[in-house]
Amino acid sequence: MPDEPLPEVPLPDEPLLDVRDLRVRFRTRTGTVTAVDGLSLSVAPGEILGVVGESGSGKSVSMLAVLRLLTSRNVTVSGEVRFRGRDLLTLPDKELRSVRGREIAMVFQDPMTALTPVYTVGWQIAEQIRAHERVSRKAAHARAVELLSDVGIPDAASRVNAYPHEFSGGMRQRAVIAMALSCGPALLIADEPTTALDVTIQAQILDLMRELNARGSAVVLITHDMGVVSEIADRVLVMYGGRVAEEGPRRSVFHGPRHPYTWGLLDSVPRVGGPRLRRLPTIAGMPVSPGDLEGGCAFAPRCPARHDRCDERPALSGHPGEAAHRDACWLPADDRTAVRLATRTAKADPADQAGPGDPADSADAADREMAP
Template identity: 85%
Template sequence: MPDEPLLDVRDLRVRFRTRQGLVTAVDGLSFAVAPGEVLGVVGESGSGKSVSMLAVLRLLTNPNVVVSGEVLFRGRNLLTLPDKEMRAVRGREIAMVFQDPMTALTPVYTVGWQIAEQIRAHEPVSRKEAKARAVRLLSDVGIPDAASRVNAYPHEFSGGMRQRAVIAMALSCKPSLLIADEPTTALDVTVQAQILDLVRDLNESGSAVVLITHDMGVVSQIADRVLVMYGGRAAEQGPRRAVFHGPRHPYTWGLLDSVPRVGGARLRRLPTIAGTPVSPGAIPEGCAFAPRCRMRHDRCEERPALAAGNGDSTHLDACWLPPDDRAGLRRAAKHDPGWSEATHDKEATS
């Protein structure tokens, strides 16, 4: 891959003005996406995944939102682009598949009209040609009888078909970067697999992908690198294999330990992360995960930087634990008396 990233986000901060003051939803997030790369972004609800990507595309238009930092796309800072130039970037160079396809589609226009409208907004083509491309796109994403369904309204599509239609719209101008916000949520397993195949096909054609998801299994199948977010901050990021086989942050440990295992003894209960996700208005000054972390200590009152601690400059984490033996610390955490009953059961049967 070229050394120059396609998307380079530096110290991104998103704050909301409220009656109680400024609330920080994204706090100093930095990451990069190389051309042709798939970046998986994971974390619990409220960790800032979707808000950060909406900020990248400048879709947070409420006057009470304050966005700062740099979002460099092919060397241009998207946060300072004039509105006209930014509109040319959205849809054509960067496309987004939104979390809820029903609200992403306008109910009073046909699906085909909405796809054709995006094509005509970015390319000098006729209505007839744009509609013909919309039919081909719907057929490419697996919509049966696309020639007639192109005239259907969103409510006439099933959830899986709406998701495919939204993906067809995102692919209509062959973007260099696709941001997919939980594209497989609320879909059955078969449709999920089909949607992931579409994302793979786009990636193999040369486009980079940012995939936001709760599903660690999806990330393990498709991502090249993984970004773990918590409390609006990056907790860990690195190559997929490094994060999955050698996780370094206690929050990542909890996410991976809560994934059901196909083999081995059956657990009565899956391990869980104690407590509840931190509220954007109550993020501590130090480590955001410290209130839920069983390994916390005095230094956690100070905010850790995202840095390499094991000699691998591509695998970063934001944690004050000693960097030399995180695997040993993870094993020790599992044997801690405060660990969940399910893990005790697992240790007893292993």
């Protein structure tokens, strides 16, 4: 994918993580499936990057690929993952292990299954510390207590000896975060860290991430929730069909979204504030599954503004004067707002919706979903 050079706005720092043209392919019974299709992204030191997308967008797979955690024999990963100048994809196993957990830590979606059930929480934190540093068992244990109390676990000195099943979901996610923090990583990759949690607990965990970020770690937060991204991210990357649809500073993306997919994502979420609509604007059809990607724009089959050029794959490009905010769309750069409004009005017309009034269209949409 052509990466547009950005001479006008030089990045303040050398990026911490620089992913270039990452491709992840799965061999399946029905052929090769491309889950991540030429993804390029960078994370600056100390920033929070929110990666948003629906299921099948490749957001989780790409981050697993970054740390080479896709262990299946049926996966091939290509591209370049530069972290502090080294390519993680070609790093010898031993060096990679010293990056994992020490420089890049990862937190996963389901805290209920993320910890080994037969060891105490403290043991598992100490294990990570001792994997990277020459410290005594006792010192590692003491650090574990400290970390647990840092992430807000009450009575950490005794809870450190508890087993994962003795913790609630929110506590477990805290413990997992404590473990991730144990070696002071420069980058934390969090894959849907709050999806399995209740909102009040989610708020606590997001606070924790902010705090961690304030201490200097960069964060990549993978989520499907536009609200979470809006709350916490400095920069946003919207993924669709294994590719970047749009990326840019949070304000810029949320206040002036350019890609029709981003419009759809923002419009179709029922809000806790603002006007209430009887019917929500929707994105027609289903999220594309990696096997169905065709040559052109991945979003074209669902796009309300598709046109002839969409058969060709659009490159990720910035707009004049706003190079940090880039999108992959063929629509003319200057009147996106007008197009967005136009598609909205079109959507307000119920004939465009899948619903009782219009079985033909919905059946058509459903059929598209069924395509193998």
